[in-house]
Amino acid sequence: MPVLDVGRTRTGRLWTYVRDDRPYVGTGPPAAAYFYSPDRRGEHPEAHLASWAGLMQADAYAGYDRLYAAGRRPGPIVEAACWAHARLTKAPIAIEAVARVDALFAIERDINGLPPDERREVRHERSRPRVEALGAWLREQHARLSPNSQVAKAIAYSLNAWDALVRFLDDGRLCMTNNAAERALRCIAVGRNNWTFAGSDAGGRRAAAIYTLIETAKLNDTDPQAWLADVLARLQDHPARRIAELLPWNWKLLRQQQRAAA
Numbered sequence: 425m426p427v428l429d430v431g432r433t434r435t436g437r438l439w440t441y442v443r444d445d446r447p448y449v450g451t452g453p454p455a456a457a458y459f460y461s462p463d464r465r466g467e468h469p470e471a472h473l474a475s476w477a478g479l480m481q482a483d484a485y486a487g488y489d490r491l492y493a494a495g496r497r498p499g500p501i502v503e504a505a506c507w508a509h510a511r512l513t514k515a516p517i518a519i520e521a522v523a524r525v526d527a528l529f530a531i532e533r534d535i536n537g538l539p540p541d542e543r544r545e546v547r548h549e550r551s552r553p554r555v556e557a558l559g560a561w562l563r564e565q566h567a568r569l570s571p572n573s574q575v576a577k578a579i580a581y582s583l584n585a586w587d588a589l590v591r592f593l594d595d596g597r598l599c600m601t602n603n604a605a606e607r608a609l610r611c612i613a614v615g616r617n618n619w620t621f622a623g624s625d626a627g628g629r630r631a632a633a634i635y636t637l638i639e640t641a642k643l644n645d646t647d648p649q650a651w652l653a654d655v656l657a658r659l660q661d662h663p664a665r666r667i668a669e670l671l672p673w674n675w676k677l678l679r680q681q682q683r684a685a686a
Contacts, residue, residue, distance in 0.1 A: 425612060426621035427628055433621050436628045437461045438612055439469060442604045444643065448540045448597050453673035454643035456608045458635040460628035466490060477501055479595070481602040483509045484585050505588035508601040515575045517565050524558045532600055540596025547593045555590055608639050644672040651675055
């Protein structure tokens with residue numbers, strides 16, 4: 425995002441972390457958290473995730489590498505790569521690869537919304553043979569190409585991340601892509617055409633906080649304007665120990681219950 429500086433604008437960064445368990449009928453409500461930083465150094469996601477360990481699906485940005493280190497505390501983050509980022513060029517080899525990957529996405533559409541065990545079972549039966557055949561085919565094609573060609577570099581991107589790419593086969597909670605996070609960034613790409621820039625680094629941090637509220641409300645099918653108007657009006661007198669009642673998913677449920685009782 426552009427950030428106003430003395431006599432110029434510079435590039436700040438917004439990071440988003442998204443939880444969306446709906447593809448596997450999880451019980452956790454969807455949520456998005458945004459963080460601002462003045463640059464793109466890997467120290468920022470390290471700070472954001474300093475107390476967390478578990479699965480993380482992301483692109484292959486090198487700044488995440490220390491998050492995946494075996495000796496990390498409180499534990500390593502397990503990398504799950506994104507198939508949407510494993511793009512190739514428009515060469516004939518790439519067209520064949522895309523067709524093979526599209527077949528995997530077709531299977532994913534069939535199992536969207538099923539519980540994790542069922543998703544994993546279908547993947548083992550239908551997706552794993554296709555993935556293994558694709559891996560063998562990519563290694564064969566890579567061996568035939570000049571290492572400096574664009575197609576070879578694109579294939580190498582996938583092969584280098586292969587273990588992380590195929591992790592979805594054994595974990596029904598995972599999707600093939602991190603498109604949930606990509607969708608959560610769309611509002612920023614659209615919005616900055618209107619608001620032009622953040623006024624300062626502090627403004628970038630405030631924007632991240634507001635985006636966190638609005639996008640989380642949207643993920644829960646809650647009107648952000650109605651939710652914020654009600655919460656801001658009630659917040660001053662609302663007990664701190666009951667703050668969870670005002671979270672979008674609880675607020676929405678309470679409103680539904682009130683309408684049903686009316």
